[in-house]
Amino acid sequence: MLDWNDLRYFLAVARTGSTLAAAKHLRVSQSTISRRVTALEDEIGVKLFIRKASGYSLTPRGKSVLPAAESVEAAALSFSDSIAAEARRIAGTVRLTTVESAANAWIIPTLGLLRARYPDLRVEIMTSDRNLDLLRGEADVALRFGEKPTEETLIVRHLIDMQETFYAHQNLVAELGMPDDLAEIARYPLIMPMERDGTINRWLIENFSDAKIAHRANTLSSIIASVRSGVGASILPCLMGDDTRGLVRLLPPIAELTTPGWMVTTDDARRQPHIRALIDFVVEQIQLSVARSPAHLAVVQAA
Structure with a gap:
């Protein structure tokens, strides 16, 4: 031959x-x-x-x-x-996992723009408070919050630092009054996360051991809905609380509760053009969101 x-x-x-x-x-x-x-x-x-x-x-x-x-x-x-x-050619399916609040704030509202830019790119969004295993193929890309993922084989980029503080419905604020400092939050019944060992719960226990707990919820969307119903106050990401109609920010952001956000994927995944395109798109949308709300968030330029 x-x-x-x-x-x-x-x-x-x-x-x-x-x-x-x-x-x-x-x-x-x-x-x-x-x-x-x-x-x-x-x-x-x-x-x-x-x-x-x-x-x-x-x-x-x-x-x-x-x-x-x-x-x-x-x-x-x-x-x-x-x-x-x-x-x-940017085509194919990308499986992205993140917490429900990030999906609702950053991913889902921009799907129309994503489809207009890449008509053949499909995104499967899996919202979960559990970290899906990217190395075992449970997802291609993850947007995670909290401590930096430590698996050596993962590609991790610091994207954002989210600030958090107390919020309550305006009717409850009218009834109980605006607190002047952290100590005055004690007059508000609190809505707590179900995860008792989580960062927010630990901080609340340390600072409000005698707090009146209205109830607990296991998702951020449930906590926000509870705050909107006037049941009590809760700690929310400023990104979400400031943009939720009827809610009032009770105090400035609490420094100890600033939460870093990470874009996580694998080396094999990021080398695929359609997955890389989605990663770049999500980073772009987060940066635009931060630019619109500079008082609420601090962003780190993705590498």
Whole structure:
């Protein structure tokens, strides 16, 4: 079977008229060109070039096979171009996991823009307070909050620092009054997360050991709904609390409760064009959100 590289060498010499020029064009040695052209002639049993001191010229048989060689070249280039175009085409399904609040705030509202930009890109959003295992293929990309993921094989980028503080419904604030400091929060019944060992619960226990607990909920959306119902006050991300109609921020952000956010994926996943496109899109949307609400968030430029 003919070696495609031998045809490349043949075509280069036929077009340039010399092995030296062909070697420069193909960025190989002149001896390689000469050797491979001779090997091609020996394999097909046909003399393709007349060799003179002034250069190479095609024999009649060489001229007759030139169109066929050019056809092979065109087919090979077309195949290569098709592979490259497929690699560039943003298409496929990406599975993204994050907490419900981040999905509702950043991902779901921008799906229309994402589809307009990449019509063939599909996103499966899995909201969960549990960290799905990216290394086992449970998801392709994760937007996580809290301590930095430590698995060495994960690709982790610090995206954002989210501030949090107390919020209550405006009717409850009218009834109980605006607190002047942290101590006065004690007059509000509190809505607590179900996760008793979580950062917020631990902080609340340390600072409000005698707090009146209205009830507990296991998702942020449930806590927000409870605060909107006027049941009590709760700690919420400023991003969510400030944008929720009827809620009042009771105090400035609490420094100890600032929560870092991380974009997490694997090296194999981020090398796939459609997954990389989604990652870049999500980072862009988060940065735009931060730019619209500079008082609520601090952002770290993604690498």
